[in-house]
Amino acid sequence: MQRSPLTRRHALAAIGATAAGAVIMSGCRSQGSATVEAGDAATLAYRLVAAYPTGIPYVAAGSQVRLPFQLAGADGQIIDDLPDPFEVRIWRDNQPVGDAVAARPQSDGISTYLTLLTQFDAAVDYELRAEFDGVPLLATVRVARPQMVATPPVGAVMPSTATATNDATLDVDPICTLSPECPWHAVSLDAALGSGSPVALIIGSNVYCLDDRCGPSLRSFVAVAGEFPTVTAIHAEPFRNPKVGDFPDDTGETEVTKRLGVEWEPATFFVDRSGIIAARADGIVGSDELRSLFAQIA
Numbered sequence: 141m142q143r144s145p146l147t148r149r150h151a152l153a154a155i156g157a158t159a160a161g162a163v164i165m166s167g168c169r170s171q172g173s174a175t176v177e178a179g180d181a182a183t184l185a186y187r188l189v190a191a192y193p194t195g196i197p198y199v200a201a202g203s204q205v206r207l208p209f210q211l212a213g214a215d216g217q218i219i220d221d222l223p224d225p226f227e228v229r230i231w232r233d234n235q236p237v238g239d240a241v242a243a244r245p246q247s248d249g250i251s252t253y254l255t256l257l258t259q260f261d262a263a264v265d266y267e268l269r270a271e272f273d274g275v276p277l278l279a280t281v282r283v284a285r286p287q288m289v290a291t292p293p294v295g296a297v298m299p300s301t302a303t304a305t306n307d308a309t310l311d312v313d314p315i316c317t318l319s320p321e322c323p324w325h326a327v328s329l330d331a332a333l334g335s336g337s338p339v340a341l342i343i344g345s346n347v348y349c350l351d352d353r354c355g356p357s358l359r360s361f362v363a364v365a366g367e368f369p370t371v372t373a374i375h376a377e378p379f380r381n382p383k384v385g386d387f388p389d390d391t392g393e394t395e396v397t398k399r400l401g402v403e404w405e406p407a408t409f410f411v412d413r414s415g416i417i418a419a420r421a422d423g424i425v426g427s428d429e430l431r432s433l434f435a436q437i438a
Contacts, residue, residue, distance in 0.1 A: 290401025
């Protein structure tokens with residue numbers, strides 16, 4: 141499978157920059173065109189920003205995808221009071237595709253975000269059209285051929301590989317960047333998949349992903365996992381030797397990071413008893429959404 145020419149260093153930087161304010165949907169209050177140039181921030185009433193990787197082939201045609209967004213005002217502040225559902229319409233070749241899709245607002249103690257669950261059937265550019273407070277919003281989503289997307293999608297067999305455990309660290313030090321260390325390092329991913337247990341795996345670090353978009357995800361996973369004893373929960377670090385202020389290059393990736401083609405963090409996989417990926421939650425994800433995803437495979 142062809143990997144993106146971007147290094148993991150660049151991909152992680154890209155998702156961070158996107159979550160911090162890159163415009164993917166924009167709208168202005170003027171009576172002219174409903175769309176504005178992404179760089180013309182001064183004219184924007186609202187900005188819908190991506191909280192998922194946009195600088196690499198990420199959205200694969202033919203598979204379910206979860207796309208998280210946040211809505212920001214002209215001052216860059218995240219807007220928490222959003223309609224539920226937040227309706228988004230998908231267009232292709234200037235024609236609507238199906239009915240409106242409901243993007244559900246999520247918060248539970250973190251910055252409010254929207255999750256759009258959908259499937260794009262062709263490897264072409266699609267438009268997302270929405271409206272907030274009377275302002276039209278427009279975005280383009282670039283959908284890639286499946287072979288161009290490195291990470292296995294929902295519906296695929298979960299690749300089996302070892303992850304660092306308390307008994308076999310695989311030269312990962314530390315095996316957990318949380319303090320105190322989380323309890324989800326007792327079982328390796330390959331052993332869990334071989335047992336027939338449903339598995340929830342998060343690849344994430346408490347060193348490099350600390351803002352309010354991705355920072356809480358690892359701690360939320362650790363807390364919620366304890367509510368589902370029938371699911372084998374696993375935490376894996378993305379790098380072998382994470383250190384504050386020292387961002388590793390691709391040679392420092394853990395084996396599971398390379399095996400799953402993960403080029404961002406956090407990345408969370410929910411695998412059913414038959415070894416099929418039932419759901420994924422990349423980027424921002426809150427406790428309530430995590431509970432529903434755990435319940436899906438429990």
